[in-house]
Every structure is written in structure tokens, then in C-alpha cells.
Amino acid sequence: xxxxxxxxxxxxxxxxxxxHVLMAHGGGGKLMSxxxxxxxxxxxxxxxxxxxxxxxxxxxxxxxxxxxxxxxVVDPLFFPGGDIGTLAVxxxxxxxxxxxxxxxxxxxxxIIEEGLEMATLQRVAxxxxxxxxxxxxxxxxxxxxxxxxxxxDKLFINTAxxxxxxxxxxxxxxxxxxxxxILISGDVGRHGLTIMAQRESLAFETTIESDCASVAAPVxxxxxxxxxxxxxxxxxxxxLASALVELAVQSAKEMIVEECRIAVxxxxxxxxxxxxxxxxxxANEGCFVAFVPQSDVDLALSVLRHHPVSHAAERxxxxxxxxxxxxxxxxAIGGQRVVDRLSGEQLPRIC
Amino acid sequence: xxxxxxxxxxxxxxxxxxxxRRVTTRPWVIMEICGGQTHAIVRYxxxxxxxxxxxxxxxxxxxxxxxxVELIDKALALAARPEVIFCSFGDMLRVPGSQGDLLSVKAAxxxxxxxxxPMDALELARxxxxxxxxxxxxxxxxxxxxxxxxxxxxxxxxxDNFTLLVSHVLVPPAAEAILSASGCQVQGMLAAGHVCMxxxxxxxxxxxxxxxxxxxxxxxEPLDILQGLYMCIRQLEQGQARVENQYVRTVxxxxxxxxxxxxxxxxxxxxxxxxxxxxxxxxxxxxxPEYEHFDANLRFSIQDxxxxxxxxxxxxLILQGLRKPPQCPAFGTRCTPEHxxxxxxxxxxxxxxxxxxxxxxxxxxxxx
Numbered sequence: 001x002x003x004x005x006x007x008x009x010x011x012x013x014x015x016x017x018x019x020h021v022l023m024a025h026g027g028g029g030k031l032m033s034x035x036x037x038x039x040x041x042x043x044x045x046x047x048x049x050x051x052x053x054x055x056x057x058x059x060x061x062x063x064x065x066x067x068x069x070x071x072x073v074v075d076p077l078f079f080p081g082g083d084i085g086t087l088a089v090x091x092x093x094x095x096x097x098x099x100x101x102x103x104x105x106x107x108x109x110x111i112i113e114e115g116l117e118m119a120t121l122q123r124v125a126x127x128x129x130x131x132x133x134x135x136x137x138x139x140x141x142x143x144x145x146x147x148x149x150x151x152x153d154k155l156f157i158n159t160a161x162x163x164x165x166x167x168x169x170x171x172x173x174x175x176x177x178x179x180x181x182i183l184i185s186g187d188v189g190r191h192g193l194t195i196m197a198q199r200e201s202l203a204f205e206t207t208i209e210s211d212c213a214s215v216a217a218p219v220x221x222x223x224x225x226x227x228x229x230x231x232x233x234x235x236x237x238x239x240l241a242s243a244l245v246e247l248a249v250q251s252a253k254e255m256i257v258e259e260c261r262i263a264v265x266x267x268x269x270x271x272x273x274x275x276x277x278x279x280x281x282x283a284n285e286g287c288f289v290a291f292v293p294q295s296d297v298d299l300a301l302s303v304l305r306h307h308p309v310s311h312a313a314e315r316x317x318x319x320x321x322x323x324x325x326x327x328x329x330x331x332a333i334g335g336q337r338v339v340d341r342l343s344g345e346q347l348p349r350i351c
Numbered sequence: 352x353x354x355x356x357x358x359x360x361x362x363x364x365x366x367x368x369x370x371x372r373r374v375t376t377r378p379w380v381i382m383e384i385c386g387g388q389t390h391a392i393v394r395y396x397x398x399x400x401x402x403x404x405x406x407x408x409x410x411x412x413x414x415x416x417x418x419x420v421e422l423i424d425k426a427l428a429l430a431a432r433p434e435v436i437f438c439s440f441g442d443m444l445r446v447p448g449s450q451g452d453l454l455s456v457k458a459a460x461x462x463x464x465x466x467x468x469p470m471d472a473l474e475l476a477r478x479x480x481x482x483x484x485x486x487x488x489x490x491x492x493x494x495x496x497x498x499x500x501x502x503x504x505x506x507x508x509x510x511d512n513f514t515l516l517v518s519h520v521l522v523p524p525a526a527e528a529i530l531s532a533s534g535c536q537v538q539g540m541l542a543a544g545h546v547c548m549x550x551x552x553x554x555x556x557x558x559x560x561x562x563x564x565x566x567x568x569x570x571x572e573p574l575d576i577l578q579g580l581y582m583c584i585r586q587l588e589q590g591q592a593r594v595e596n597q598y599v600r601t602v603x604x605x606x607x608x609x610x611x612x613x614x615x616x617x618x619x620x621x622x623x624x625x626x627x628x629x630x631x632x633x634x635x636x637x638x639x640p641e642y643e644h645f646d647a648n649l650r651f652s653i654q655d656x657x658x659x660x661x662x663x664x665x666x667x668l669i670l671q672g673l674r675k676p677p678q679c680p681a682f683g684t685r686c687t688p689e690h691x692x693x694x695x696x697x698x699x700x701x702x703x704x705x706x707x708x709x710x711x712x713x714x715x716x717x718x719x
Contacts, residue, residue, distance in 0.1 A: 020458040030689055269352050275467070326711075333364045333573045335396025337709040342688075346441075 028237030028283075029342040052250065053172060054098040054234065057165055064167060066101035068092060069160035077120065077155060079198050081191075081210030085127035087285060088157040090214045091236070093135040097216040098232045098288065100171035100223055101163030103135060109143040109158040116154050124155065135214035137161070169223055173250035175230040180291045182255060182317040183300060185215060185310035187263035188240050189282035193271050208267045213286035218307040222290065227300045231291040234284070238341065241280040243289060244327045245341045254322030257339075260332045261316045277346050280329075280339070291319065358572030359395075367577035368400045374585050378404030380536045381583055382672050384526060385543035386413030386701065387571045393705040395573045405584065408536070408672035411525050412543050414490045415442050415698035416670060417625040418518045423448035424656040426516055429485050429647060430461040436479060438472035439487040440494075441465045446697050449658035469494075469501035469515075476505070476513035485647045488515040492546045495519050495636055496610035499617035502638065502645050514647040517637050520623055522546045523554040524634035529671055530562040537672060539583040541569040541576070544598035549614075551606030555594045563592045570598040617642055626694055627660070627667025666693035669702050676706040683713060 024031040041049065048056040055068030072088045082090075089106065096103040108128065112121065132139055190211040197206045215234065222229055231251070233243045240262065248255050264272075264279045272279045286309055292300045297315060304313035320328075327339040383389060389409045392398050398407050411417055427448050430437035437453070444453040444465065457463040462482075466472050469486050476484035488498045498515065505513045522543060529535060542555055547568045555566045565586035569579030579597040586592065596602055614636070623635025638646050647653075663681045668674040676682050676695070686692040688704055695701035 018455065018458075020455065022454050022458045024454065034689075266352050269355070273352075273355060331395050332359050332361060333395050333397075334361045335399060337394060337396055338711050340708050340711075 026237075027342075028242055033341070051172065051174075054095040055101070055161075055163075057099050057101070064165040064169075066096050066099035066163040066165050067160070068095040068099070069158065070095060071156060071158040073153070073156050074195065075153060076195075076198050077124065079194055079210055080208065081194060082212035082285070083124060083127050084155060084157055085124035086131045086212050088159045089128050089131035089135060089137070089139075090212055090285065092159040092161040093131075093137055093214045093216050094234045094286070094288070096161050096163035097214075097219040098171075098234050099163065099165060100169040100219070100229065100232065101165045102220055103137045103161055103163040103216050105140045106132065106137050106159050106161045107141045107143075108139050110145070111152055111156040111158075112144065112146045113152040113154050114146055114149040121155070124157075131214070135216055166223065169229070171229055171232055173231055173247050176247065176251040176253055176291050176319055177230060177293070178253065178319055178321045179294055180230055180319040181294055181297045181300075181315050182244075182257065182319065183290045183292060183297070183304070184240070184262065184287065184314055184316050185218065185290070185304055186211065186284075186287045186312045187265050187268070188235065188284060188287065189264055189268040189272065189279040191285040192239065192283035193268045193279075195283075196275070197271065206267055206271060208265075208271070211284055211286040213309045215286055215288055215309055218304050218310040219288070219290075221303050221307065222300060225299060225303045227296045227303065228293055229290060229300075230293070232288055234288040236285065237283050239279070239281040239283055240289070241278070241327070241339050242341050245339060247289075247291075248327050249325040251319075252323055252325045254320040254324055255317055255327045256320050256330065257317035257327060258330050261314055263312055263314060281342055281346050289316075355572070358570070358574045360574065363574055364400070364577060367574060367581060371405070371577065371581050371584065372402045374581065374588055375402040375405060376588060378406070379538050379584055379587050380406045380408060381539040381541065381580060382408045382410045382529070382537045383541040383569070383576070384410035384412040384522060385541075385546070385571070386416065386698065387545075388412070388541060388543070388569065388576055389702050390705050391571055391573060391576060393709045396709075397573060397576055400577075401580070405580070408675070409669065409702040410529070410540075410672055411625065411628065411670040412491070412522065412546075413670075413695070413698050413701050414494070414518075414520060415446055416666065416694040416701045417520055417525075417628065418443070418446065418489055418694065419624045419626045420448055420658045420660060421624075421656050422516070422518050423452075424450070424658050425648075425653050426453065426487055427451060427456050428653055428656070429516065429651060430456045430463050431459070432461075432483075432651070434483050436462045436464060436475055436482050436484045437487070438464050438466045438469075438475065438484060440467075440489065442698050443487055443489055445691075446694050447691055469498045470504075473501045473504060473510070473513060476510050477508075480512060482512060483650070484513050485651075486513070486515050488517045488519060491520055491522055491543070492549045492614070493543075495614045495618060496549060496607075499613045502617050502642055503613060505645060506642065514645050514650045515638065516647040517618075518623075519618065519636035520625065521620070521634050521636065522550075523558065524631050525625065525628075526555075527558055527562075528628070528631050528634075530558060530564060532671065534673070537564065539564055539587050540566045541579045541583065542566050542594075544568055544570040544575070544602055547596075547598070547602045547606065549607050549610045551604050551611075552594050552596065552602065553604065559592050559594050565592050566594045568594065568596045568598050568602050570601065625670070627664075627670050629667075661692040664693035666695040666701075666703070669695050676703040677710075677713065679703070683707060683711075
């Protein structure tokens with residue numbers, strides 16, 4: 001037994017050299033991993049949490065359930081392709097789907113800043129209702145808090161969700177095997193670029209819309225169709241690159257990815273070129289990667305392409321035989337490089 | 352995507368690499384000056400495609416990297432003031448001063464904002480007349496015209512709440528400092544295409560003649576860099592040393608006269624200290640006396656700050672092309688992008704960060 005077990009809140013490592021929390025601690029990169037590993041994991045340590053999935057999967061009286069939560073703090077509240085309400089429903093639905101679960105019930109907690117227009121709240125509630133209907137989930141419990149003006153930014157929403165996992169579904173990084181094909185459900189970077197384009201300080205003209213959507217339907221179809229799904233992960237903060245690196249580390253497998261097979265729409269590519277960003281690190285909200293055995297690739301792609309949200313599904317790489325948890329990207333020009341996680345959010349470059 | 356895909360074509364790249372192999376008969380050391388080129392070289396693995404013996408060394412062309420620590424400390428002090436909205440390009444935010452970085456100042460309550468253009472900072476000044484907007488004017492000749500334009504506009508509008516903290520640097524004096532240094536190994540240079548787009552390349556003609564090195568004005572896409580290297584090595588093999596322009600789709604010999612004119616009317620050439628290198632004469636820009644009321648140094652009368660660099664950091668040697676990142680004892684151990692000791696690790700264009708990101712913590716990861 002380690003000293004940690006006796007005193008779970010004790011931190012064995014120096015937290016970080018930062019005395020204050022930075023934005024990067026929530027950016028999905030290395031600083032966030034450090035925060036979770038060094039501060040939260042020791043405090044709450046248990047085997048389910050240690051798996052570090054998008055949600056926890058456990059049995060209650062013989063029924064397998066998936067349980068997850070997420071908070072939504074997007075600015076602006078409304079953006080082309082969605083709003084904070086659609087994100088709050090779809091994000092949690094997608095986290096459940098990534099456990100291989102059928103999403104069933106959601107909770108919603110609203111933290112509202114004093115002075116928010118009632119019409120805004122109504123619009124958000126309407127979006128949530130519609131998103132829930134489309135994803136076939138019910139919002140069954142909730143909470144409302146109002147904070148003083150200036151103590152919150154208009155509206156924050158937390159949602160938690162419960163889903164049912166079929167007995168024969170085993171999805172997780174530990175299931176990833178050498179030779180597995182890596183599939184992606186669509187093009188990368190659309191949500192992140194949409195939000196960036198809307199922000200005051202980076203306003204530029206664009207027609208990009210967020211890809212915010214539920215991916216539960218194609219995932220459930222994939223599972224039902226008989227495809228052996230080894231692992232699923234949705235691409236949110238940190239984008240495709242961060243998701244793959246995380247999975248490579250968790251599964252201790254080498255992943256080889258072909259850059260030219262990763263779709264990036266022209267608007268996103270163009271904006272990334274101008275801002276000096278790498279689209280592989282830009283967020284999605286309706287896109288995921290799936291790891292399936294070679295023999296199931298054709299079936300899996302045809303099932304995915306049947307759904308509008310994943311009609312552009314494509315195979316982008318393969319899990320190699322190497323035991324080193326890392327991601328190798330074959331560049332379009334023929335060179336290769338190791339893909340790493342970023343420290344925090346990508347910052348636009350000078351020139 | 353048009354105008355991008357053409358310059359990342361694998362078959363063309365292979366042809367350029369073959370041509371390079373044919374023309375190269377012995378080892379050569381070539382410096383690419385610009386950090387954007389360093390980034391592309393490491394990102395696409397171009398250095399691994401070159402004929403044996405052709406070595407690329409990375410130059411001082413990352414404005415973030417060469418901004419002196421004293422100036423970063425000034426920026427931190429300004430950004431912490433309650434009346435100030437401090438605006439900066441994104442990649443300055445993580446650059447460590449002697450105590451913390453702009454992100455830490457922001458976390459502690461400072462109003463620090465990322466802008467994409469100095470014009471956005473100017474717009475903030477118009478919209479917040481009760482606040483003081485300070486723009487961190489960092490960069491080479493590429494960003495100077497837009498920054499000059501912002502000051503020019505602010506003067507026309509009589510804005511009294513807009514200032515620049517100026518840290519502009521100029522490439523040719525730094526290139527000359529490298530070429531004239533004793534022990535210089537550099538035999539040929541790739542000049543930074545976008546700097547030449549503004550300034551033209553007449554300055555480099557004197558350098559090429561004086562130091563007998565071929566200089567090729569080069570773009571930033573993989574095929575640009577391979578072609579630039581081909582042109583440079585062809586000259587070296589033929590014993591020539593002149594300026595050639597690979598980046599003809601963007602660069603003219605005289606540069607952009609309008610951009611040069613606005614720069615010259617707002618800025619004057621001054622000596623400038625380069626982080627890790629030291630002071631280089633006539634290597635920077637500062638506001639002319641008639642625009643000095645837009646100088647944040649004067650508006651806020653910040654005292655000169657002196658700060659010490661971490662003694663193990665060899666970023667100065669790296670910026671001069673005398674060492675490569677993996678040769679630093681701190682590389683990948685004490686010095687990482689999360690905890691950079693020097694600026695070459697922090698900027699995405701810095702040589703150390705590029706090696707760390709694309710080659711791993713040992714910095715030596717070859718073609719996997």
C-alpha cells in the first residue's frame with residue numbers, strides 16, 4: 001500500500017510550477033493531463049476513474065451502464081451550426097456513444113449570470129429540446145443557479161448522462177490490437193475554427209459551420225451490424241492529434257496515420273494556413289475515430305457512410321506492431337514525423 | 352487547396368531531391384534564416400531527404416525567440432496594470448520572462464488579449480476610450496508595415512489611449528553578424544521570403560559579395576525549400592556567390608515600395624539587443640521622434656529592467672547556427688515546451704520547439 005492510499009488527497013509530485021490555473025489547464029493538452037494526473041486522480045482514485053475513458057462503464061444488478069458528465073462554457077453562446085444548448089446535449093450523448101452505449105437519460109445544470117436575457121435562455125432550452133429529441137434521449141433532472149453579474153459569463157451548462165451498454169460490447173483503449181484499422185467519421189477542425197472565427201479578437205469572414213451533432217446513431221449501428229469495435233473516441237478539444245496520442249499512450253501501441261487521408265474542408269484549411277494553426281489539433285464536436293479489425297473495415301465504412309453525420313467516413317491509418325505508445329504521421333510529401341500533444345491551446349502565429 | 356497543394360506534391364518533391372543528389376558532390380553547410388522555414392523543414396522531414404553531407408543549420412529568424420527577456424519583463428509589468436488592455440500576437444503569450452509569462456499575468460487578473468492584427472488592437476482602443484491599449488509590436492520586416500500603419504492611423508485619429516511596446520528586428524544585420532563571426536561555418540543561406548517580399552533583396556547582394564556566400568530568397572512550402580536548396584548548392588558547386596530569387600511568385604528585387612514607405616515614415620533604425628546573441632548595431636526599429644507619444648516606454652515610464660537568463664540555456668548558440676537543439680544538455684529534460692528555459696523552446700517557430708515536437712524528447716528521432 002502506498003502512502004497515497006492512506007491519504008488520497010496528498011499530492012506526491014509537485015503540482016506544477018504555475019501558482020494559478022491557466023487557460024491551458026483546460027485546453028485538452030499536456031497541462032490538462034498533468035492537472036488531472038497530479039491533482040484529481042490522487043484525490044478520487046478508483047479503478048473505474050483510472051481507465052480515463054470518455055465515461056465510466058459499470059454493472060448494476062446485471063445491467064451494464066455508462067455514466068459521463070461534461071460542462072459547457074462556450075463563448076459565444078450562439079455560433080453557426082449550433083449553440084451552447086446543442087453542444088451540451090450532443091457532447092454528453094457522444095461521450096456515452098464512445099463507451100459503446102445507447103444514450104438514455106441526461107441531467108442538465110444551468111449556471112446563469114444575473115441579467116441574461118430571458119429570450120436567450122429560452123432559445124437555448126429550445127435547442128436542447130430539439131437536440132435531445134434527435135438523439136433520442138430525455139432530460140430527466142436538472143438544476144438552476146443564478147450568480148451575481150460579473151461572477152459568471154452569461155451561461156454555463158453542465159450535463160451528465162446515463163446509457164445502456166450491451167453485454168457483448170467491449171470498447172476501450174485496452175482493446176486496441178496491432179493491425180487494427182483506424183477509421184474517422186468525417187473531416188476535422190470545423191467546430192474549433194467556427195468558434196475562433198466568431199471571437200471578437202480574431203474575427204474574419206468565413207462560411208464555416210460547426211459540425212456539432214450527435215454521433216450516437218452511426219455508433220449504435222456499427223455495434224449492431226456485427227463489426228467488432230475495439231475502441232471509439234470523439235474528437236473534441238485538442239482535435240484528432242490529441243485523441244490519437246492519448247489512445248496510443250493508453251494502449252501502448254504505435255499508430256501510423258496517413259496525412260493525405262485526413263479530410264479538411266477548404267475553409268478550415270485556408271483559415272488554418274492564415275492563422276498558423278495545425279488542423280489536426282483543432283476541435284470537432286460531431287466526429288470520432290473508430291478502431292476495428294482489418295477484416296471489418298469494409299462493413300464498418302459502409303455502415304458509417306449510410307448516416308449523414310458520418311457519410312465521409314474514411315480509413316486514415318493502422319495500428320502498428322510497435323509497443324511504443326506514439327503516433328507517426330506520414331506527411332503528404334513523403335516524410336514522417338512523431339505527433340505530440342500540445343501544451344495547451346494552439347496560439348495563432350506572428351508570421 | 353489552390354496555391355498550397357502544388358507546393359506540397361510528393362512526386363515533385365522526389366524530383367527535386369533527385370536533382371539535389373545529382374548536383375551535390377561534397378558536404379555543404381547551409382543556414383535557413385527564418386523560423387517558418389525551420390518549422391517546415393522539421394515538420395515535413397526535409398532534412399532527412401537531403402544528400403549525405405548537406406547540413407542545414409537554423410538561423411535567428413524567429414522574432415519571438417530573439418525578443419530580449421528584459422522586454423518580456425516590461426510587457427509583463429505593463430500587462431499587469433489595471434488600466435491596460437495588453438494586446439499581443441498569440442505566440443508571445445507563452446514566452447517566459449524572468450518571472451512568469453503573459454498567460455500567467457492573464458490568469459492573475461491582467462487583461463491580456465490575443466489579436467491577429469495591430470488593427471484589431473487599434474479597434475479595441477477606439478472602443479475602450481477609458482482604457483490604455485498597448486500592442487506588443489514584435490516581429491521582423493514582415494509585421495513592421497502593418498504596425499506602422501496602426502500608429503499612423505492612431506495619429507490621424509488623435510487616439511491618446513493607444514501605444515506600442517516596440518521590439519522590431521531586422522534580418523540583414525543579423526545575417527551579417529553571423530557571416531562575419533569568427534568560426535562561422537555557414538557556406539550558403541536561404542533568405543526569408545516574406546521579409547524580402549516587403550524589403551526586396553538588394554541588401555543581400557552586398558552580403559553575398561562581401562562574404563562570398565550564395566543567398567537564395569526562398570519561400571516556406573516544402574517544394575520552395577527544396578528548390579531553394581538546389582539553387583544554393585548549384586551555386587556552391589559552381590563556385591558562385593550571388594543572390595537568386597526562388598520565391599518569384601511573391602518577391603520582387605525592390606520589395607513592396609508602399610510598405611517600405613510607411614515603415615520608414617513611422618520607424619527609424621536603432622541598435623537592438625537580440626536574446627541570446629547580444630546587441631547588434633542598426634538591427635532594430637523604434638518609433639521616430641514625431642511618433643514617440645505612441646511609445647509605451649514613455650507613456651508609462653517603465654524603468655529599465657535587468658534580468659538574468661538561465662545559464663544552461665544555449666539558445667544564443669542555436670540562434671547563430673553554432674549548435675543544434677539536441678546538443679543542449681537541458682533539451683527534453685529540464686527544458687520542454689511546458690517549462691521552457693529559453694525562447695527557442697517556446698515559440699512554435701523556435702528550433703528547439705520544432706525538434707521537440709516533431710522528433711521527440713531526445714530530438715534525434717529519425718524517420719520512424
